[in-house]
Amino acid sequence: MLPTLAELIETAQVVSLPLVTRFRGIDTREALVFQGPFGWTEFSPFVEYDDAEAAAWLWAAIDFGWNAPPAPLRERIIVNATVPAVGPEQVSDVLARFPGCRTAKVKVANVGQTLADDIARVRQVRAVLGAEGRIRVDANGGWNVDEAEHAIHALAEFDLEYVEQPCATVAELVDIRLRTAYLDIPIAADESVRRAEDPLAVARAGAADLLVIKAQPLGGIRSALAIIAQTGLPVVVSSALDTSIGISMGAHLAAAIPELQFDCGLGTASLLAADVTTSPLVPVGGSIPVQRVVPDAGLLARHAASADRRAWWLNRLASTYATIAG
Missing domain, CATH: 3.20.20.120 (Enolase-like C-terminal domain)
Structure with missing residues (x-):
């Protein structure tokens, strides 16, 4: 079952993480993370991707947060x-x-x-x-x-x-x-x-x-x-x-x-x-x-994206959600 957009936004955190060295033309990596019933998950399509391409990334994030992963064959x-x-x-x-x-x-x-x-x-x-x-x-x-x-x-x-x-x-x-x-x-x-x-x-x-x-x-x-x-x-x-x-x-x-x-x-x-x-x-x-990752509240706060970037990512989440809900 597809969670509601409100459920995704409720725990959503947007971070901007610096890179050690420039990679793929960027110096920082932005990502939106949120928590589902089975743990924390991530939605981080590259910024140049449109909603249609980002839709698969959101499906992946929801699948990982709202479903148990397959039984691991290796640790x-x-x-x-x-x-x-x-x-x-x-x-x-x-x-x-x-x-x-x-x-x-x-x-x-x-x-x-x-x-x-x-x-x-x-x-x-x-x-x-x-x-x-x-x-x-x-x-x-x-x-x-x-x-x-x-x-x-x-x-x-x-x-x-x-x-x-x-x-x-x-x-x-x-x-x-x-x-x-x-x-x-x-x-x-x-x-x-x-x-x-x-x-x-x-x-x-x-x-x-x-x-x-x-x-x-x-x-x-x-x-x-x-x-x-x-x-x-x-x-x-x-x-x-x-x-x-x-x-x-x-x-x-x-x-x-x-x-x-x-x-x-x-x-x-x-x-x-x-x-x-x-x-x-x-x-x-x-x-x-092979393990789940629980974010640290202090690190989420320290590396929180600016208000403008957070708004951009939440708007992106909403528009991509509309794409998959449709």
Whole structure:
């Protein structure tokens, strides 16, 4: 049963959390959290998303707050480090925030940077992780097919685990996967799954070897599990730069998947300079626990968004709620 809008607003808190370093073009992460019968949950679609796209995020938040998650198959989730588009001199400091992580996802194809910048960053990550470390790169759809082919060939020397969303469209992913098949580097789809009207289109088109799955954009844990079952592809469960409450949702999703072949992208609380809890879900020994998160009242107050931003988020909640209620 859909809770009323008044029930959602009753416990709603809007926070603005600073990041350790600039990530995806932002320096702070805003989120709206509220409490349901089964615990705290999060609604935090990126600010540029419209109500139609944000609707899945609200369904996810309601599902996690008003339903018990599936029984977990594991108590901890092995996670990867995430390296933003920083200079090579900053790589060691970034990786130090992910103790015990054997895998690093490195952002590439950042606006205003060059392939030479990406190569230097990945080379330094390889130097820090050593030969046994695993490196995956994420272009967030920033390359066209020709650029992607050139970049993947140039980065292949670093023994990539996979390349995430090298191009923006499903057709381009099909093309680049065929062009680079000789390199034997898997292609992963992220935005093509979570921002698509039909998440199964990627699998049907043969556009990817694996999928990067996020609980919020796919409508919640149960919706994501259904998509995973239908695609038949291996998955990596990741976060959308959530607070520890949102990461908890992702951890419960990862815990319910029978087979996890890859380390998950759920260590991103380490990119936040502040969180909503005194026990954030940051990696310890390369993994995070599968557990609910209860926010700290003092931290909610300290990092409360401005009155204008709170009003903006409550208006967004109301308009998105109208979309799903309709």
